[in-house]
Amino acid sequence: MFRTFKLRDGTDILLRALRWGDLDDLLELHNELIDEEAMIGGEKKMTRDEQLDRHAELMKEVEGGRSVVIVAEIDGKAVGQTNARKRGGRLGHTAGLGVFVRRMWRGRGIGSELMMELEAQARKIGVEVLFLEVYSVSPAVELYRRLGYAEYGRLPGGIKYRVGYVDAVSMYKRIVE
Amino acid sequence: MKAGTFLRRFTARDGREVILRTPRWEDLDDMLEFINGLVDEDAMIAADKKQTRGSETDWLARNLTNLEKGVHVAVVAEVDGRMVGSCEVDPRPGRMSHVGSLGISVRDGYRDVGIGQELMREAEAQAKSLGVELLILEVFSINDRAIHVYEKMGFRRMGSIPRGVRYKGERIDSLCMLKELCSS
Numbered sequence: 001m002f003r004t005f006k007l008r009d010g011t012d013i014l015l016r017a018l019r020w021g022d023l024d025d026l027l028e029l030h031n032e033l034i035d036e037e038a039m040i041g042g043e044k045k046m047t048r049d050e051q052l053d054r055h056a057e058l059m060k061e062v063e064g065g066r067s068v069v070i071v072a073e074i075d076g077k078a079v080g081q082t083n084a085r086k087r088g089g090r091l092g093h094t095a096g097l098g099v100f101v102r103r104m105w106r107g108r109g110i111g112s113e114l115m116m117e118l119e120a121q122a123r124k125i126g127v128e129v130l131f132l133e134v135y136s137v138s139p140a141v142e143l144y145r146r147l148g149y150a151e152y153g154r155l156p157g158g159i160k161y162r163v164g165y166v167d168a169v170s171m172y173k174r175i176v177e
Numbered sequence: 178m179k180a181g182t183f184l185r186r187f188t189a190r191d192g193r194e195v196i197l198r199t200p201r202w203e204d205l206d207d208m209l210e211f212i213n214g215l216v217d218e219d220a221m222i223a224a225d226k227k228q229t230r231g232s233e234t235d236w237l238a239r240n241l242t243n244l245e246k247g248v249h250v251a252v253v254a255e256v257d258g259r260m261v262g263s264c265e266v267d268p269r270p271g272r273m274s275h276v277g278s279l280g281i282s283v284r285d286g287y288r289d290v291g292i293g294q295e296l297m298r299e300a301e302a303q304a305k306s307l308g309v310e311l312l313i314l315e316v317f318s319i320n321d322r323a324i325h326v327y328e329k330m331g332f333r334r335m336g337s338i339p340r341g342v343r344y345k346g347e348r349i350d351s352l353c354m355l356k357e358l359c360s361s
Contacts, residue, residue, distance in 0.1 A: 041271040089223040090343045091351065128342055128348075153336025153353050158311060159272050168273065170353070172338050 025078035027051040029068035039135040082114040094129040128176040136167035189290040194348040207260040261287040264296035266304040277309035318350035
């Protein structure tokens with residue numbers, strides 16, 4: 001366990017490490033994001049078998065110190081997660097991140113709490129720079145900016161979303177001086 | 178594309194005959210020697226550790242599988258029966274599948290004679306036929322020679338991650354470049 005905090009409405013949130021048992025909650029989270037056409041990289045629902053393979057891979061990466069995952073838990077259920085995976089070789093001090101929260105729990109600060117915890121835990125495995133990609137039209141861009149991420153590049157038409165193209169914005173934050 | 182497919186041949190600026198083709202299983206030992214040679218000379222690539230025959234076997238198996246499935250582009254340059262360069266394009270997953278990430282390397286002793294450019298030209302053509310519309314690459318910001326070639330090939334600077342690369346005890350910037358592939 002990393003820490004707990006309270007939402008403004010009094011709900012208790014637990015931030016903790018990934019567990020094997022998060023498998024089904026995270027599958028639900030992923031498939032809900034696909035259903036609502038959320039602005040994430042993926043566009044296909046996963047079967048439980050696919051999720052099993054992915055989850056096992058993630059558990060291995062965490063054990064091996066190549067990835068960090070923080071889970072937000074409410075009443076025993078995983079409602080959000082953020083993860084960062086280190087790149088290879090000479091880029092090994094940099095890690096790409098993603099952050100996901102169940103629809104009904106958004107807009108209450110869980111995402112920022114997850115990301116702040118991610119920074120703290122990522123430092124422990126030697127990460128100095130976190131980076132991410134985001135849809136230029138996503139409200140998350142503002143959240144990332146507030147958390148100290150700066151835009152370092154933009155891929156024009158880098159994302160196909162619904163019927164058109166959207167720019168992919170690259171952002172980074174140095175977390176170790 | 179099938180493994181070991183002949184693509185074309187050309188004469189390099191130093192007169193050597195070069196064959197461009199897709200990789201094949203028999204390239205394994207050549208590839209292992211190639212990548213470890215790059216690590217030995219501290220080439221400006223992401224890899225900084227030598228591969229074992231086992232890890233290279235895994236890599237080649239995945240590479241050829243994806244090549245044959247049509248979800249990966251791989252072109253190698255061969256001179257006198259020896260693999261001297263390689264260029265790959267990996268389409269990104271999901272909603273970025275029209276974006277291909279390009280990587281290229283040429284063996285020491287075969288550089289600066291146009292082999293890299295021909296490899297890239299060929300890989301671009303293959304990538305287009307897989308539906309890639311945008312190519313991206315990353316290069317060490319101090320690798321002037323490579324950046325010059327990429328700019329000549331039509332890539333432009335997109336941005337860089339400050340101190341995103343560790344090289345010889347220092348932190349240097351990782352430069353991202355992009356190129357739009359015209360649909361005509």
